[in-house]
Amino acid sequence: MxxxxxxxxxxxxxxxxxxxxxRSLLSRFDGIWHVTGSLPLAPGESSDDAFDRxxxxxxxxxxxxxxxxxxxxxxxxxxxxQDKMAVFDGGVLRIEQGEAGPVLRYRxxxxxxxFCFLAPxxxxxxxxxxxxxxxxxxxxxxxxxxxPDAKKTPVPLNPIDKALGAPEPDKSKKxxxxxxxxxxxxxxxxxxGIFAALYVIGRILEDRRIKALFRKSLxxx
Numbered sequence: 001m002x003x004x005x006x007x008x009x010x011x012x013x014x015x016x017x018x019x020x021x022x023r024s025l026l027s028r029f030d031g032i033w034h035v036t037g038s039l040p041l042a043p044g045e046s047s048d049d050a051f052d053r054x055x056x057x058x059x060x061x062x063x064x065x066x067x068x069x070x071x072x073x074x075x076x077x078x079x080x081x082q083d084k085m086a087v088f089d090g091g092v093l094r095i096e097q098g099e100a101g102p103v104l105r106y107r108x109x110x111x112x113x114x115f116c117f118l119a120p121x122x123x124x125x126x127x128x129x130x131x132x133x134x135x136x137x138x139x140x141x142x143x144x145x146x147x148p149d150a151k152k153t154p155v156p157l158n159p160i161d162k163a164l165g166a167p168e169p170d171k172s173k174k175x176x177x178x179x180x181x182x183x184x185x186x187x188x189x190x191x192x193g194i195f196a197a198l199y200v201i202g203r204i205l206e207d208r209r210i211k212a213l214f215r216k217s218l219x220x221x
Contacts, residue, residue, distance in 0.1 A: 036108075039211065039215055041218065044101075045102060046102075060079065061080050062079045071095075072094075074093075075090035087112050087206060092107050126185075127188025
């Protein structure tokens with residue numbers, strides 16, 4: 001249960017007084033890779049009943065859990081593909097008393113979401129670096145093109161090749177090939193767009209999916 005206990009300290013709902021300034025700064029970015037939400041429980045339902053209904057979700061291979069009073073913490077390591085919560089690496093579930101009755105509040109962390117958020121920034125950096133390198137190399141290429149070429153005189157074809165009807169070397173193809181070698185940032189922009197779309201879609205879908213999963217477990221359907 002050591003892994004689960006460490007997760008509890010890493011994912012509290014409220015920060016201790018001595019770390020509150022640091023948490024207030026980090027909390028601005030927590031929403032990037034954390035999914036939070038709440039679900040009302042049935043009137044009169046105890047925390048024991050609620051956690052018993054949710055317990056099967058945390059009995060998957062690679063999952064460790066620890067329950068203390070009204071709080072359940074969990075962490076995952078090498079979760080199986082069939083695990084319905086495999087996208088999350090850990091989290092905290094807590095049952096609190098609301099105005100209308102008991103409420104389940106949860107806060108889950110996902111490194112997959114964090115990766116999908118950071119990947120576009122990385123690919124955009126590569127794309128901009130490609131643009132910068134291209135601008136830096138362009139003057140050198142132009143200066144090189146202005147220099148007289150001592151070997152500009154075309155080399156005649158071998159008599160045997162000429163007799164066989166081999167065509168003369170096509171200089172335009174060579175120039176075109178040199179242009180094609182110019183680095184392009186397009187690939188970086190494409191991958192940045194793909195991962196940005198994955199993050200937005202995943203962030204919305206995972207929020208809805210985990211809430212539906214908890215609701216279904218609590219109802220027992």
